[in-house]
Amino acid sequence: MLSDAVHQIYVEYSFLGQEGPEMETPFSILKSSIHRNMVYNFTKTFDIDIENNYENCKMLTELIKNDDVIRFMVISEPLESLERPIQTCQEVGYAEVRFEEIIQQEDNIDIYQYEVLDINHPMNVVGYITVRFEGILAMRKMALTLMAPKGYKAFM
Structure with a gap:
């Protein structure tokens, strides 16, 4: 982030088969x-209703069972220039969110702050990203329902 080559940034991630x-x-x-915050205030909703979005639920359950991570990538986007009309974006850093950490929460909404690690030197912290998760209890209930043996009623 201290590099003079970095002028503007955005954040990207993939989740439940969605990317791009x-x-x-x-x-x-x-x-x-x-030392100044950069705020995006970006919201994305994922449906995890077993009846209507079974595939999303199945993918999410596998991510939870495997204690997978969501990786948020911080990307440097070059400024537009007439001298160099074609330029490429560069990955600057990343933050990883473990599903085990999310699913263990007792509250339905929680806000976390994660270190953004340098893409080339993962021991170096280049910033922080704040992520808000909503529907944690619904996610847990859905995962328990799909992981339970057939015919087992996990909830009344």
């Missing part, structure tokens, strides 16, 4: 000076 532009913050933000 709909999984990116809708715009890039100019890199701010050191």
Whole structure:
């Protein structure tokens, strides 16, 4: 983030088989000076109703069983330039969210702050990302329902 080559950034991730532009913050933000927050306020909703979105539920259950992670990538996007019309974005850093950490929460909504690690030197912290999860109890109930033996009633 201290590099002069980084001018603006955005965040992207993939989840439940979705990736691409709909999984990116809708715009890039100019890199701010050191010690200033950069706020995106980006929201994405995923349906996990077993009756209507069984495939999402099955994928999410597998992610929970395998204690997988959601990886948020911080991407440097070059400024537009007439001298260099074709430029590529570069990964700057990443933050990983473990499903075990989310699913163990007692509250239905929780906000977490994670370190953004340098993509080239993962021991170096280049910033922090705050992620808010909603529907944690519904996610847990859905996963328990799918993991329970056939015919077992986990909930009344």
